[in-house]
Amino acid sequence: MQIKPAMPPGRRTFIRRMAASTALLGVSAAGLSSCTSTGGGMGESGAPGFRHGVASGDPLSDRVILWTRVTPSQPGDIAVRWQVATDSAMQQVIAQGSVTTSAQRDYTVKVDATGLLAGHVYYYQFAAEGDKSVIGRTRTLARADARQVRLAVFSCSNYPAGYFNVYADAARQDDIDAALHIGDYIYEYESTGYACGNAEALGRVSEPRELLLRLEDYRRRYAQYRSDPDLQAVHAAMPFITVWDDHEFADDTWRDGSVDHKTAKYGPFELRKLAALTAYHEWMPIRVPDAAAPDRIYRSFDFGGIVSLHMLDTRLIGRDQQLMLSSYYDEHRRFDEEKYKQDVCSPRRQMIGREQMAWLEGQVSRSSARWQMLGQQVLMARMEYPAAVVMGECNSTDFAALKRRAAADPSCVNDKQKRWLSGATLPCYLDSWDGYQADREQVFEMMRKHRKNMVVLAGDTHNAWASDLRDAQGRQVGVEFATASVSSPGMEGAYPDRDPEDVAAMMVDLIEPLYYAQTSKRGYMIVTASHAEVRCDWRFVDTVFKHEFTATTDRSLRVLPGPGNRRIEECRA
Structure with a gap:
């Protein structure tokens, strides 16, 4: 596929420009299960007064946020009772109380339930106007002596694009400490917008049908998403930590x-x-670090001595406007490569802002956990293309083939091809950290200076990736695991006539730090951290267009701690 240099590289442009595969490893029978997506288990059916289920979030060692929404029988203030118990039958109640909700907060309810014990599973329920909600399950952060932490990681859940089978599979996992949703929990498009081709047939046409602009618009969209039984089920099964x-x-x-x-x-x-920010805080089980600044949602969670999880905002609070590749061509269609490189590396360009960067360094420097884990939205790894490909002189397929031929027999390439092979690489997805390289280097230097083991979690692209993270001097500083989407389409449509295995091999050849890629399936990650390693299992469903689906663990990779490690390697049997 040839890349047109004048095309501004947004996310979907990036998706069209890259490809990957499922077949770097075979799927074992032990990782396969057949399921039906109907929101079974916790939260599978609710009373009329609680049509949007229950949720919990932002767990700490002694507290957790509990959430629900009341569907009022008539307008006005509504008293809502809540209980926390140690058993699923709600017989051993250890905390309870009452709060009031109203139309002012869209009848949502958030309670910070305190006085809990670290590393414990709890159950909770709400009651209002004679109805009781389903019973939810949550857990507090791990104790200091915990041996491992397991996290489910989600991104890009687009309601009209398909069923939430990914959530249904995750809801059936009974050993997850917390779920991370690292962005694009909803989509703001009108009903005829992005990824809506199957919405009518699936019964998933977006509401409201117009582009989201007002508070009421965003509220209605969250309500539609939270009416989904599989999303309700996963929220009722485990606490969420979101950005x-x-x-x-x-x-x-x-x-x-x-x-x-x-x-x-x-x-x-x-x-x-x-409007969007207000609806987010109403509908998500998130604890606001500073009520006076609701746009500041960066915060940390310590899972015993194993993981310090730092949830970053790479989107709203500090980000400068994205650069555009097309802006670097003059009237004669000559590309100013030097100016382009200077701008993407400019220390004046910020991704997360000075205040958040200073906060992150303080959190990292004080943490004694084995792993520093960044939960954030966009790819941090270098996803740079050969300049010959970016400029349209050679397409991706031909360049990868040329590179393989040259490795086997250097004498078979001509002078122009040698120039291509020896040329620089260029970033082309400027919405990611590639477009804000000074901030990325500052994060890398922070981890090097404090001698930390870093694992970055990312989403955003609708595809799964694993990459080594290296600074501008080529020094290994950590790894990145990136999750596929819950339902948003990936790059499988970019190469409809090619074997995805071949495309994956091409991408690994083109992008030097890239270790693994999978773009033809929807899925999520299960990240298991211990003192010995962090392991990532990529779990995929075979369809989002039917309620009946099969889930498989497609690939497992890990990283070991210590300055001689901190790079991706295969998991041992």
Whole structure:
């Protein structure tokens, strides 16, 4: 596939430009299960007064946020009772109370249930207007002597794109300490927008049908998503730790705008951002670190002495506007490579902002956990293409084949091909950390300076990746595990006539730090951390277009601690 240099590289452009495969390892029978997506188990059916289920989130060692929404029988204030118990029958109640909700907060309820014990499973339930909610299950953060931590990692759940079978599979896992949703929990498009081709047949047409702009719009979209039984089931089964990406607001959001937001047509972006932010805090089980600054959601969670999890906002609070590759061509279609490289590396360009960067360094420096884990939205790994490919001189397929031929027989390439092979690589997905390289180097130097073992978790691209993280000097500083989407389409449509195994081999050849890629399936990650290693299992479903599906663990990789390790390697049997 040839890359057109004038095309501004947004996320879906990036998806079209890259490809990957399922077949780097075979799927074992032990990792396969057949399921039906109906939201079974915890939270499978709710009373009329609680049509959006229950959820928990932001667990600490002694507390957790409990969430629900009341469907009112009539307008007005509603008293809601809550209970926490140590048993699933709600007989051994250890905490309870009452709160009031109203239309002012869209009848949502959030309770910070305190006085709990570390590393314990608890059950909770709400009651209002004669109805009781389903019973949810949650757990507090691991104790100091915990031996391992298991996290489920999700991204990019697009309601009209398909059923939430990924959530259904995760809800059946009974040993997850917490779920991380690292962005694009909802999508803001109109009903005829992105990935809606099958929505009518699936009964999943977006509501409201218009583009989300007002608070009421965002509230209705969250309500539609939270009516899904599989999403309700996974929320009822485990606590969530969340951050937003762009589609909770608008496509390719940055600090003061979005690529899709036209002020003349839609009004000030600040008003839209405030509406989206308000609905997010109403509908998500998140604890606000600072009530006076609800846009500051970066925060840390310590899982015993194993993991310090730092949830970052790479989208809203500090990000400068994305660069555009097309801006670096002059009137004669000559590309200014030097200026381009200077700009993507400029120390003036910020991804997370100075305040958040200083906060992160403080958290990292004080942490004594074996692993520093960054839960954030966009790819941190270098996903740079050969300049000859970016400039359209040679397509990806031919370049990869040329590289293999040259390795086998250097005499078979001509002078022009030698120039291609020896040329620089260029970033082309400028919405990721590749477009904010000074901030990335600062994070890498932070981890090196404090001698930390770093694992980065990412989403955003709808595809699964594993990459080694190296600084500008080529020094190994950590690894990145990136999850596929819950339902948003990936790059499988970019190469419909090619074997995905061949495409995967091509991508690994093209992108030097890339170790693994899988783009033809929807799925999530299960990340298991211990003092000895962090292991990532990529779990996929075979369809999002039917309720009946098969789930498989497709690939497992790990990283070991210590300065001589901190790189991706195969898991041992």
